[in-house]
Amino acid sequence: MTRKNVAAVRLVERDEAAEVVELPEELRVSLAGIAGVAREGLLAMGATVGLMVMHEMMNAEMTAKVGAAKHAKLADREANWHGDAPGSVVLGGRRVPTERPRGRTTDGREIELGTYAQFTNDDLLSELVMERMLAGVATRRHVRVNEPVGDKLEAAARSTSRSSVSRRFKAATQAGLDELMSRDLSELKLAALMLDGVHFAEACCVVALAICVDGTKVPVGLWLGDTENKTLVTNLLADLVDRGLSADGGLLVVIDGAKALAAAVRNVFGSAALIQRCTLHKRRNVRDHLPKDQAWVDRKLAAAFANENTTHGERACRDLARQLEDRWPDAAASLREGLEDMFTVRRLGINGRLAATLTNTNCIESMISIARDTTHNVKRWRDGKMIKRWCAAGMLNAERSFRRLKGHKQMPALIAALERHVEAVTPACDTEQVA
Structure with missing residues (x-):
């Protein structure tokens, strides 16, 4: 009977991971964060990865509008990086806090990011609330049916209370009534x-x-x-x-x-x-x-x-x-x-x-x-x-x-x-x- 040689699998501790494979510092930090939240479930890990991708998209858009060098004050620039600002985005049925890059033109005007505007759009949350309410989900149960995003994000989440859900549904149904009664x-x-x-x-x-x-x-x-x-x-x-x-x-x-x-x-x-x-x-x-x-x-x-x-x-x-x-x-x-x-x-x-x-x-x-x-x-x-x-x-x-x-x-x-x-x-x- 011929015996097959199978590579042995060795479990390593988290502290040993960096020694097993040589990776760039930024990638090791990102993977460490993902590995931590992965223990809370695949969807929670997906939320963390999604936020990382979103930040990269916002940085890429700001780079395209301002330039790659963040701290350089070049004479021919029409705009400059201006640090980060607190904000929030819609994720899994709630609003979660995040930071967004800022930029200003040389005459002091704020540069708007299309990617941030899309992710922070309140219509996304209102549509989700509307769908759930029409499906019979009570206002007090919206928190339970939200997608898992990890304990850290969940603790900082907003717009999940009964009153918040009720206000959003009321506004959405009023908009629907107005649309119905104004159809040409x-x-x-x-x-x-x-x-x-x-x-x-x-x-x-x-x-x-x-x-x-x-x-x-x-x-x-x-x-x-x-x-x-x-x-x-x-x-x-x-x-x-x-x-x-x-x-x-x-x-x-x-x-x-x-x-x-x-x-x-x-x-x-x-x-x-x-x-x-x-x-x-x-x-x-x-x-x-x-x-x-x-x-x-x-x-x-x-x-x-x-x-x-x-x-x-x-x-x-x-x-x-x-x-x-x-x-x-x-x-x-x-x-x-x-x-x-x-x-x-x-x-x-x-x-x-x-x-x-x-x-x-x-x-x-x-x-x-x-x-x-x-x-x-x-x-x-x-x-x-x-x-x-x-x-x-x-x-x-x-x-x-x-x-x-x-x-x-x-x-x-x-x-x-x-x-x-x-x-x-x-x-x-x-x-x-x-x-």
């Missing part, structure tokens, strides 16, 4: 608009989701009140119009069936907007008026709403209402209410996947569901401003995961149908009389 809608080519309400404590936010002609979904606004009343929805729609939303080419508005929503839509957009009520809400409302052993009613109602022939579908619904009239009169009344708005999309000639998508409010309810999940850690709603900030944060968080509308390839057919509708309801202009 004049550049959006809209085909549809979905409206729905979401309740927080005793308040109600009516939210709006726009659907563009290419099938993309865009949150466009919210309005706070106590209920989904006509005034609240009218104010929201008026704000959207002020920011450029137009129904001149026709607009399909999908709502859950609330009368206030329909009244506000007609009040703001007139006959240019077509209302499609959510068929799922209608089925649920009728079902709630019936005992559980009457499931056959829901099956018939679902088949009627899926009928591509709107005349036959409406007739089936009215026949079903007559069947329910004597024994379940309230269920029959619920079925008849707003029945003509249940077939708007199919009346436009839209079927298939796009019809299945636009005959209910699932798209906007999905956004609302994410907004609710975002706020599950909130135990006390202090005021309306807080509600609006959190609601906007949830809407914008949902927007990041949006995909194009199911059936978006059929959008040209919808746009053409809306244009035909507008032409039909727009009074013809008497050109001879105008002349």
